Amino acid sequence: MMRPFLRVLTPVFIMLMAVLLSGCGEQFIVLDPKGPIGESQKDLIYFSTILCAVIIVPVLILTAVIVWRYRDKPGSKASYKPNWEHSTKLEITWWSIPIVAILILAIVTVKYTYALEPSKPIESAKAPITIQVTSLDWKWLFKYPEEDIATINYIKIPEDVPIKFQLTSDTAMNSFWVPQLGGQIYSMSGMAMTLFLQADEQGSYYGSGANFTGKDFAKMTFKVDATSEEDYKAWVDEVKATSPALTMEGFEKLTEPSTSDVQLFSSFPEGLFQKVVMQYVNGGGGAHQHHGSSEAEATGTTDTEAAPADTTESHDHNASNTDSNTHAGH
């Protein structure tokens, strides 16, 4: 009975391991990063996979051996000890195995968690370029405040320059993900998140909205083109020269639920990003009024929650560390 069982499972596991470990195929974009953040994350994925595999592969083999050796068959020579139910030595061994593995993984994880905190600037000789990202129903608005241009569903960046993405949402929470540059982060209304990414190579990278936001959220994919700095400058100049301006009315129109092709704008209303972030704060100058039930009384309550929350602060380092240590001791 076991033979077909193992025969099926073994190739499946080999396949799985092959997929996880090699990932050399061009289509495995998560494992084919083109920037420092994605690169570190890939290393971490490989490291944790190998560490886990070191434990689970022997366990899988052990399972197969035990099941085969102790199967009930006439004249089995394997020992049979129906009341053998405890061995302090063995049990200490297998409490220690996962504890040691998890300890190693925990140390690495904590180190990387701080190193790869998304709002931490990437070290570089070059000054970062800011791109303000706003998720709308069902399109992405990207604004380049330094160049004063804006795009829909398209990003162009120069290679080797850190990009500071500031993210918010004008609607439900989405998630901004360009796998080949690095991990995703949520875009949330009423807040401004920060995410630093960088492309080390020229190329065209896939990006998507990774969190469900309703009907046409699957259409919120976009392309990130990384080019040389000259090409990037030339593109900015071309957009400025040839594209229409994004007006406030134009923005209002964009916020209506619909999908969109790539669009380019030579300018955008000043402070638009701040307005979108602050629209729920009383007196914060709502960009537009379309949220919630129309009878929503905009009176009363003072709102401090909605103020832009930067995530860099790490004032309670020690407190949190003590916490986790206490738990690890259990």
Place this chain on the structure above:
Amino acid sequence: MLDKIKEFASEFFVTGDPLILGAQVSIGLSLVAIIFVLTFFKKWRWLWTEWLTSVDHKKIGIMYIIASILMLFRGGVDALLMRVQLAAPEVEFLQPEHYNQIFTTHGVIMILFMAMPLMFGLFNIVVPLQIGARDVAFPFLNSLSFWMFFFGAMLFNVSFIIGGSPDAGWLAYPPLSELSGSPGLGQDFYIWGIQISGIGSLATGINFVVTILKMRAPGMKLMQMPMFVWSVLSSCITIMFAFPILTVTLFLLFIDRYLGAHFFTLDGGGNPMMYINLIWMWGHPEVYIVILPAFGIFSEIVSAFSKKKLFGYKSMVFALMSISFFSFFTWAHHFFTMGSGANVNAFFALTTMLIAIPTGVKIFNWLFTMYRGRITFTTPMMWTIAFIPCFVVGGMTGVLLSVAPADFQFHNSYFLIAHFHQVLIGGVVFGYFAGLYYWWPKMFGFRLHEGLGKWAFWFWNIGFYVCFMPQYALGLMGMTRRFNAYDFDMGWQPLNVVSTVGAFLMGIAFIFQVWQIAHSIRFFKKEKDGDAWDGRTLEWSIPSPAPLYNFARLPQVTSQDEWWEEKQRIANGQPAKPLAPLEPIHMPKNSGIPFIMSLCWFTAGFGFVWDWLWMAIPGLIGVAICMLARSFSYDTDYYIPVDEIERTEAALRGTK
């Protein structure tokens, strides 16, 4: 007048989709058929007195299991529809709105209306028998729990044909689930369906904690309980702390929607992120609630079919209880990407990894229970053996996901989808199937056909790997969840086609299981004695199916695996325990109140969904009347006389 009715009907019923129209017609026809059969065979009274009003834990368990298998069918059809769409997105088999409804209902149904009731069904049937009790601590409440679950599930399911299904995802994040995002009725069906069944779940949790702590047979110490009972205890304690969070969260969402409050809307000072935190504070413990009893089932089966004592009993108990405890401190790993900062992410990454330790220990203990044993490959044991590699790999990908900075690349991708399906199918579903096969002879007094069961087993397993292994790869290829369509350029299609083939293999497996049950009923062969598998625990010491009162004499327990030890003693020529004289047995009376009260809840919920106060208020009044009626009824129990017990026992055991 006719126009008005037409207009009402077009709002009331979901219209315009041939798939749904087909479902409406078939549901209507099957209702007519059921009513006809019941009337023709004059079975209405039987249905009412034997089932609907029953407070017998064994019958309630069977009703839970029937309901959950129906829900497995519906959730499974949802899954197949999604897989068809994803295999060929260019065909537009489903409209985006329809696709969103389907993945929402698939998630809700599989977790809340399939896994939970299947679990409660097994609790009900097995726990009292294993601890040597005659019923649960609160039999009336137990019946109420079942009917609350049942009517809650029906209220949720009815949205499929009446009013429209929810489509904001299985956890209904605001603002999508608020009025601004979901103006339709689907979200209200979601809230009320889950609320009503959630009250039932909470009551069941309390009921079983009390049952296990207070109703064990004389002599049974806590550390002598069967491992399944320990797992039920840990699961039910988790329920007691987790479900109130769900109830409060959904209640706040209801107030937002119904009374225009702003708990989770940004305008007006609320915060949608608070909802996401709250719902996962329930949602994460919830997955442990369903997996812990599966661990208990595997422990029972591995020991029974290795003919060996469970290895490392104390370690197992400690592992179960610590998983239950730590499950409350991991919720934020569902949104590492919310940007809570490195401190928060590091904390939740570590707590999540911690859970891997007791889980890993359990795997070793199962392996060493088989080590130096004698393994026989019956269907329950095959599911258990298949579970181990599946869960080990699923657990490993879970550890990978817990590495917070790496999770930024896994989050919301098909890697995540593959992971949780691997632990939920490979762990929970395999576990409950194993339990169902194992205890089936105890429930019904006949066995399931082993050959067909093995066909189902292989189809399920092969189908599972074919379906979900490609999804890990798809995740690494950047495919995110809930996409109803994708670009052909991404190269995702071949693996999606493979995955769909796997899903259909599991569909075939389900058909084999239905066939297996039908075949086994058709060629019914009564079990000769109650000990179908040469079992170890008390449930195997009594006839199958168990008589109403379970144990004619309450067993005196002196050891873990009491029934096994007793059989050993007899085999060694030691005298059997002397039989105490029979005494009249105190039993609870059946009651129609749980059914009626739950029906009133259904009415109230339906009324609130449609904002029909003329319906909701009488419903709530009905609930209050039922509570009063119960409070003032004193005639709730009776005694089974000794001569009746003697007659029943003689008939069941074929003696005298």
